[in-house]
Amino acid sequence: MTYVVTEACINCKYMDCVEVCPVDCFYEGENMLVINPNECIDCGVCEPECPAEAILPDTEDGLEEWLEINTKFSETWPNITVKGTQPDDADDWKDKEGKKELLSENPGSGD
Numbered sequence: 428m429t430y431v432v433t434e435a436c437i438n439c440k441y442m443d444c445v446e447v448c449p450v451d452c453f454y455e456g457e458n459m460l461v462i463n464p465n466e467c468i469d470c471g472v473c474e475p476e477c478p479a480e481a482i483l484p485d486t487e488d489g490l491e492e493w494l495e496i497n498t499k500f501s502e503t504w505p506n507i508t509v510k511g512t513q514p515d516d517a518d519d520w521k522d523k524e525g526k527k528e529l530l531s532e533n534p535g536s537g538d
């Protein structure tokens with residue numbers, strides 16, 4: 428089991444999650460974060476920190492695709508451990524659905 432970041436994170440990036448992870452296993456893309464499933468210790472402390480409710484345990488149904496996305500991009504995107512500045516329009520995107528097609532494969536800047 429692991430926790431995964433899902434669609435709700437796209438274009439939000441509040442990054443409250445990265446500050447609490449004890450093993451620093453978040454990785455930054457251009458418009459979302461992912462968790463490295465091989466590094467996550469399943470502690471669950473990040474889940475309630477996410478205002479977008481984007482972090483879920485992979486034991487929930489229908490998350491196979493997001494587990495793949497987290498696994499794939501955590502291998503190439505840079506590690507992020509410190510909360511950055513959230514985009515000005517983050518609140519506008521928070522509750523939008525159907526954002527998956529907006530997912531950018533480009534890496535973020537990390538820290």
Ligand code: SF4
Nearest residue numbers: 436440441442444477
């Ligand atoms: S707090 Fe939630 S929406 Fe923000 S970066 Fe972390 S997972 Fe994404």
Ligand code: SF4
Nearest residue numbers: 448467468470471473
């Ligand atoms: S569940 Fe724990 S170890 Fe896994 S990403 Fe969240 S804070 Fe980090």
